[in-house]
Amino acid sequence: DSGVTQTPKHLITATGQRVTLRCSPRSGDLSVYWYQQSLDQGLQFLIQYYNGEERAKGNILERFSAQQFPDLHSELNLSSLELGDSALYFCASSVTPDRPGELFFGEGSRLTVL
C-alpha cells in the first residue's frame, strides 16, 4: 500500500459528460502529480501541484482541470468527455518537488467513456 488513495476505482460514463477524480496523497506529502495511462500512449504527465499551487503542466487538455485543496487532496475534473479520454488516471505524491525522490502512486481510476 503506497498510502495514496484514489477514488473512484472505476467509472463508466457517456460522451459529453463531466467527471471528477479524487486523490488523497500520502500523509506529509505536499506535491501531487496526475498522469494519464492509455494503451497506446504510455504514461502521460498531466499536471503537478505543490501545497495548493500549480507547479508544472504537461499535456493536459483544456477540457481538463485540476486543483489541490488546503487539506492537500487533489481533484482532476474531466469535462465534455470523448471516447479517447478512456484511460487509467493515476495520482502520485512526493514530499516536495525541490528534492526529487521517488513518486508514490495510487491504484488509479479507470475511466471508460461510452
Next chain:
Amino acid sequence: AQSVAQPEDQVNVAEGNPLTVKCTYSVSGNPYLFWYVQYPNRGLQFLLKYITGDNLVKGSYGFEAEFNKSQTSFHLKKPSALVSDSALYFCAVRPLFSGTYKYIFGTGTRLKVLA
C-alpha cells in the same frame, strides 16, 4: 526536447536467466533516474533510483540498474529472473536544475518470464 526511450516493447526471458530492460534518456544536466514496476490493474511501484555515486544501484526484489553517463543509459538488470517478475516496467527521469518539476516516463517495457 527531454525524453526517455525504452526501445523494447517486450522482453522475453526464461526463468533463472539474467534479464536486462533497456533505458536511455536525453535530458540536460544530471538527472535523477528511476525504475518503476506495474503489475496488472495496479499502480506503479518504485524499484530503485540513481541520484549520485556508485553507478550500480540496487533496489527491491533483487533488481539493480547500471548508470552509464557517456551512453546516457540506465538499464535495469536482474541476475536470475522469476516468473513473478513478469510485469510492465517504466524508466523515468527527473531533470535537475532545469526549472521543471516533471518526471518524464518512458513508454514501458513488458517483461515476460517464461517457466
